[in-house]
Amino acid sequence: MDKARAVELFATVARAGGFSAAAMDVGMSVQALSKAVKQLEANLGVRLFHRTTRTLKLTDEGARLLEVAGPALKMLDEVLDEVRTSSDGREGIVRITAPVSLGARMLVPLVRSYRLEHPKILFDLVLDDLDTDLVQSKIDIGFRIGGQPSRNVVSRRLSALPLAIVAAPEYLKRHGEPKTLAELLTHPCTGFRLPSTGRLLPWELNIDGELTYQDVPSVCNFNSVLPELDAVKAGIGIGQLSLYLIKEELASGELVEILPQFATAASSVYMYYPHRTQMPKRVRDFINYVIKAAPALLPAPR
Incomplete structure (x- = not known):
């Protein structure tokens, strides 16, 4: 055997x-x-x-x-990949995991621009909103939104993640625009459930300079932010969404920011990868590229 x-x-x-x-x-x-x-x-x-x-x-x-x-098999795969590719590291596959929204709005532009300069580098993107075990899943690089990843990986904070409260113009025409927190809490809102736990997240609000967590009257909850964005655009309710996700909709007028005094940037975008004594050059090069290029794709705190 x-x-x-x-x-x-x-x-x-x-x-x-x-x-x-x-x-x-x-x-x-x-x-x-x-x-x-x-x-x-x-x-x-x-x-x-x-x-x-x-x-x-x-x-x-x-x-x-x-x-x-698991780690031994992953190391063997990496060695075989290196043997199959050129010695200067300009060929091979970079395997990435990230939330669906980051994949669409950040990673696709990064991959496109990187491959213009390195056309022999291939990418395998696993997009979901769960925390993926990099070693077991044979992933080179992970991205996540929220707090810093666990200590058993190397992590790099790429940017703060500003949030904004937004609504569709059609919604505001029908229901009016809330001007205070008390008025906001009378409006239908959208909510987000953590895919890993199912817990409904409260909204993050800046109230008198302090970060406050507030439950809102959510009428439609989601475990993925892209459908939540579609719901807000459809006028189902008011939503709190990341600026990187909605910058195009704000620029076009498809969404309108309201209650800007409550805007926060408590969460961050992180890149993380396993501790390794020998990292493939193609992976290291892409990590360095992301560190330089990703912040330009993510709106800065206001």
Whole structure:
């Protein structure tokens, strides 16, 4: 039995959450993949998965094997990538994860401009609003909005993230424009739920120079900011959104900022990546490029 291959197949099943999805990833039949994992279990003398007809969960031994083998498999992939590409680092893939909104408004322009100068660098973008484990997901660079990432990664703050309270002109024509906090709290608003926990976030307000968290009467809640933006533009309610997300709509008049005295910039945009003794040159070069170029794409606090 090729133990290294067997461990790699086991890790693919664990990350995919099932044999069917993993089989598609590796180009094997479900039966052949299941047989390979069972042979690994027999060789180790332990069960790696709890199997039922509906669920597949790691045993304690399986979780430990994935924890130890994951970084080693990622390092092997990186070495093989480096061998396949040119020695000067001007070829290869940079794998990135980011929230959907950052991907559309920041990363796409960055990738476009970078590839004009480095056309042999390829990009693989995984866009979702969850915190992604870089090592397990074989990701080179991550981006996130909010607080600083955990200590087990290297992180770099790119910019503060100003928020604005906005509404569609059609909404304001129908309902009037609130001028005070008390009036705002009588209006229908949109809300945002953290995808990781489902918790509904309060709005951040600058009240007399102090950051205050305020629950608002949300009539429509979202776990992704792009649909929330569409809802505000459609006049469903007043929303609090990041300036980088709505700068085009504000410039065109599709959205109007209201209650600017309450605007805040408490959150930030961070770039983060794993601790590594040997980082591929293409990844390091793109990190350095982002540090220089990204702030220009993100509105500065007012």
